[in-house]
Amino acid sequence: xxxxxxxxxxxxxxxxxxxxxxxxxxxxxxxxxxxxxxxxxxxxxxxxxxxxxxxxxxxxxxxxxxxxxxxxxxxxxxxxxxxxxxxxxxxxxxxxxxxxxxxxxxxxxxxxxxxxxxxxxxxxxxxxxxxxxxxxxxxxxxxxxxxxxxxxxxxxxxxxxxxxxxxxxxxxxxxxxxxxxxxxxxxxxxxxxxxxxxxxxxxxxxxxxxxxxxxxxxxxxxxxxxxxxxxxxxxxxxxxxxxxxxxxxxxxxxxxxxxxxxxxxxxxxxxxxxxxxxxxxxxxxxxxxxxxxxxxxxxxxxxxxxxxxxxxxxxxxxxxxxxxxxxxxxxxxxxxxxxxxxxxxxxxxxxxxxxxxxxxxxxxxxxxxxxxxxxxxxxxxxxxxxxxxxxxxxxxxxxxxxxxxxxxxxxxxxxxxxxxxxxxxxxxxxxxxxxxxxxxxxxxxxxxxxxxxxxxxxxxxxxxxxxxxxxxxxxxxxxxxxxxxxxxxxxxxxxxxxxxxxxxxxxxxxxxxxxxxxxxxxxxxxxxxxxxxxxxxxxxxxxxxxxxxxxxxxxxxxxxxxxxxxxxxxxxxxxxxxxxxxxxxxxxxxxxxxxxxxxxxxxxxxxxxxxxxxxxxxxxxxxxxxxxxxxxxxxxxxxxxxxxxxxxxxxxxxxxxxxxxxxxxxxxxxxxxxxxxxxxxxxxxxxxxxxxxxxxxxxxxxxxxxxxxxxxxxxxxxxxxxxxxxxxxxxxxxxxxxxxxxxxxxxxxxxxxxxxxxxxxxxxxxxxxxxxxxxxxxxxxxxxxxxxxxxxxxxxxxxxxxxxxxxxxxxxxxxxxxxxxxxxxxx
Numbered sequence: 001x002x003x004x005x006x007x008x009x010x011x012x013x014x015x016x017x018x019x020x021x022x023x024x025x026x027x028x029x030x031x032x033x034x035x036x037x038x039x040x041x042x043x044x045x046x047x048x049x050x051x052x053x054x055x056x057x058x059x060x061x062x063x064x065x066x067x068x069x070x071x072x073x074x075x076x077x078x079x080x081x082x083x084x085x086x087x088x089x090x091x092x093x094x095x096x097x098x099x100x101x102x103x104x105x106x107x108x109x110x111x112x113x114x115x116x117x118x119x120x121x122x123x124x125x126x127x128x129x130x131x132x133x134x135x136x137x138x139x140x141x142x143x144x145x146x147x148x149x150x151x152x153x154x155x156x157x158x159x160x161x162x163x164x165x166x167x168x169x170x171x172x173x174x175x176x177x178x179x180x181x182x183x184x185x186x187x188x189x190x191x192x193x194x195x196x197x198x199x200x201x202x203x204x205x206x207x208x209x210x211x212x213x214x215x216x217x218x219x220x221x222x223x224x225x226x227x228x229x230x231x232x233x234x235x236x237x238x239x240x241x242x243x244x245x246x247x248x249x250x251x252x253x254x255x256x257x258x259x260x261x262x263x264x265x266x267x268x269x270x271x272x273x274x275x276x277x278x279x280x281x282x283x284x285x286x287x288x289x290x291x292x293x294x295x296x297x298x299x300x301x302x303x304x305x306x307x308x309x310x311x312x313x314x315x316x317x318x319x320x321x322x323x324x325x326x327x328x329x330x331x332x333x334x335x336x337x338x339x340x341x342x343x344x345x346x347x348x349x350x351x352x353x354x355x356x357x358x359x360x361x362x363x364x365x366x367x368x369x370x371x372x373x374x375x376x377x378x379x380x381x382x383x384x385x386x387x388x389x390x391x392x393x394x395x396x397x398x399x400x401x402x403x404x405x406x407x408x409x410x411x412x413x414x415x416x417x418x419x420x421x422x423x424x425x426x427x428x429x430x431x432x433x434x435x436x437x438x439x440x441x442x443x444x445x446x447x448x449x450x451x452x453x454x455x456x457x458x459x460x461x462x463x464x465x466x467x468x469x470x471x472x473x474x475x476x477x478x479x480x481x482x483x484x485x486x487x488x489x490x491x492x493x494x495x496x497x498x499x500x501x502x503x504x505x506x507x508x509x510x511x512x513x514x515x516x517x518x519x520x521x522x523x524x525x526x527x528x529x530x531x532x533x534x535x536x537x538x539x540x541x542x543x544x545x546x547x548x549x550x551x552x553x554x555x556x557x558x559x560x561x562x563x564x565x566x567x568x569x570x571x572x573x574x575x576x577x578x579x580x581x582x583x584x585x586x587x588x589x590x591x592x593x594x595x596x597x598x599x600x601x602x603x604x605x606x607x608x609x610x611x612x613x614x615x616x617x618x619x620x621x622x623x624x625x626x627x628x629x630x631x632x633x634x635x636x637x638x639x640x641x642x643x644x645x646x647x648x649x650x651x652x653x654x655x656x657x658x659x660x661x662x663x664x665x666x667x668x669x670x671x672x673x674x675x676x677x678x679x680x681x682x683x684x685x686x687x688x689x690x691x692x693x694x695x696x697x698x699x700x701x702x703x704x705x706x707x708x709x710x711x712x713x714x715x716x717x718x719x720x721x722x723x724x725x726x727x728x729x730x731x732x733x734x735x736x737x738x739x740x741x742x743x744x745x746x747x748x749x750x751x752x753x754x755x756x757x758x759x760x761x762x763x764x765x766x767x768x769x770x771x772x773x774x775x776x777x778x779x780x781x782x783x784x785x786x787x788x789x790x791x792x793x794x795x796x797x798x799x800x801x802x803x804x805x806x807x808x809x810x811x812x813x814x815x816x817x818x819x820x821x822x823x824x825x826x827x
């Protein structure tokens with residue numbers, strides 16, 4: 001029996017229309033004559049979804065009792081008995097009531113598929129197991145109902161049902177998703193614009209990965225090696241040479257010409273494990289690639305052009321960037337080279353051969369390391385000088401052998417010398433053995449002549465074989481030593497990289513690991529001749545104090561003290577030095593950014609303060625002065641009503657002046673870090689009423705919805721009250737008649753939020769940050785409304801208590817100010 005097909009409608013959040021779209025597809029299938037039944041559909045009271053069921057056949061649900069309450073679940077056995085072509089099963093991640101055949105609904109669906117029944121179903125992105133923790137960090141709500149990603153990835157079709165966050169919030173505000181009593185809480189919690197935007201991006205990215213997996217599988221199943229230009233991907237091949245920086249920048253410019261193009265750098269390491277490229281150069285080039293937004297990769301291969309092309313085809317690359325050959329003209333005549341070979345084999349992939357200043361100058365090779373130690377070479381020479389005469393004496397004293405046997409014995413002696421001392425002692429032994437064979441054992445004896453052609457041929461073969469064996473033994477020893485060195489270098493680099501990643505201070509961790517690895521007394525980093533970091537003792541102040549000096553870039557130098565390093569070790573140290581220079585730049589950038597921010601804020605505050613003193617402070621002073629002057633005037637006859645009005649004006653102006661001066665002083669204290677905060681656990685039900693009382697009669701019109709079980713806030717009660725007064729006063733000022741502001745409360749993990757919601761004209765999204773600038777009123781020139789310091793001070797006071805104050809759009813129009821503070825017991 002063929003297995004049924006699974007089609008999943010994926011959404012970023014509840015309410016985007018997954019179930020509705022799924023039912024539309026069910027009706028289309030039924031209209032084409034397909035046998036479709038509804039195993040289970042959750043309408044959640046949404047009338048449009050319920051109406052969409054229409055005349056589709058519905059399999060009755062199974063009613064179950066759990067802990068004294070009745071629940072309904074899909075009747076899996078009934079659907080299996082009915083055996084339709086397609087079953088509609090909503091909410092794939094649902095957890096079944098205990099007592100059902102399976103614990104999870106997706107397991108029910110698997111049984112339907114195994115029975116040959118195709119299934120239409122829905123799932124939200126937050127229910128995928130791999131994204132569960134990510135969604136919890138974004139929304140503050142942990143999803144307990146999850147399903148394995150493999151279930152969704154195995155579906156024959158996954159269709160994204162998409163909706164913008166703004167449209168989804170409008171649907172919520174219009175009552176098309178939740179019941180009216182749940183709308184405000186949902187909009188203020190899970191359905192915030194930022195949450196919905198992040199969830200939408202997660203859904204799009206996850207689906208894009210699945211689509212790419214499907215494309216890769218299709219290409220593999222159909223043995224398609226040709227490049228499909230679904231996305232521009234530029235691969236730059238790096239050798240670790242000096243031209244690498246030029247190639248990377250050139251490839252980056254090519255990638256930048258197309259929006260969304262990928263930049264990939266690849267280095268082909270030798271398959272024999274021997275070091276070929278400069279680790280320091282590759283480390284610097286890797287940093288450059290990543291700084292340009294690309295990725296660095298390393299593959300192993302013997303045929304470099306083929307390895308580069310295999311990587312490019314595997315990445316579905318569209319272009320390859322190579323450097324012009326550094327080999328000389330004679331070498332290029334003998335072999336085509338990597339660039340020409342890659343072009344010949346590239347097929348549909350474009351290959352850019354980039355010239356550079358090092359092209360045609362030949363490869364710079366360091367001195368070839370000795371295969372064996374000096375001691376072994378000396379032992380080889382000694383064996384050749386003593387062993388050959390001894391062998392001649394033994395052959396002369398002992399029984400006479402044929403020339404062939406004599407040649408074999410001398411060949412064995414040459415091989416032994418090669419094993420002991422390497423190439424040069426073996427060559428000496430080969431020459432000496434050939435002369436000894438000619439003089440002592442080849443007729444005519446005791447003369448350097450050969451009477452028979454066969455003997456001459458035998459001697460020639462002997463010399464050839466002896467030299468060949470000596471060369472092979474020496475090469476094998478050299479390769480073994482190089483492989484061991486390369487393995488040690490790789491292990492060292494991996495260990496150092498791990499220690500840097502685990503350390504809180506990458507620069508110090510890097511230097512300290514470098515000191516431990518090479519057994520040094522101290523490692524010092526100089527920048528322009530100044531010590532910027534050091535580990536160990538004694539610290540080297542100048543290059544003259546160090547045993548080894550390694551240059552990282554034009555200004556940065558690493559000084560090592562303790563011992564002289566070998567040339568092979570120095571290459572690894574150069575790689576460390578390059579990483580140290582990058583770590584130093586990153587630390588300085590972070591320090592400069594941290595230092596520049598408060599200075600910029602202080603300068604902005606000073607400028608605004610001067611503007612306020614020159615303009616806004618005059619208004620209450622002028623009003624109070626005019627009122628007092630009227631009261632003191634003897635030329636004007638005032639009745640009791642006029643006198644009371646002037647006194648009220650004076651009182652109001654002086655009160656405004658007092659509040660303004662208090663706000664200015666608090667803002668100054670905030671800027672100077674001198675504001676005292678005495679945070680305690682305080683309930684919103686205690687602070688909110690006091691703030692509304694302070695506002696006066698207008699405050700009594702504000703609607704308050706604070707849950708009884710709302711956790712306490714960890715805040716300074718006095719400062720929290722002032723924050724609420726400023727926010728609510730601002731909301732009252734902009735609220736239309738008959739629609740006063742609303743205060744709601746909610747908790748999200750270790751945070752408690754108070755939301756002040758008004759239905760006024762609102763503020764454009766691109767000007768939200770402007771409301772928190774001191775002395776700004778977004779073009780409002782009515783000085784009776786204040787100097788625009790309240791919200792700026794409120795945000796400063798909130799942040800001083802470890803909280804945040806952010807604006808949001810009120811569905812239907814208006815502005816919502818979200819005051820988030822630590823929950824009691826969490827700070």
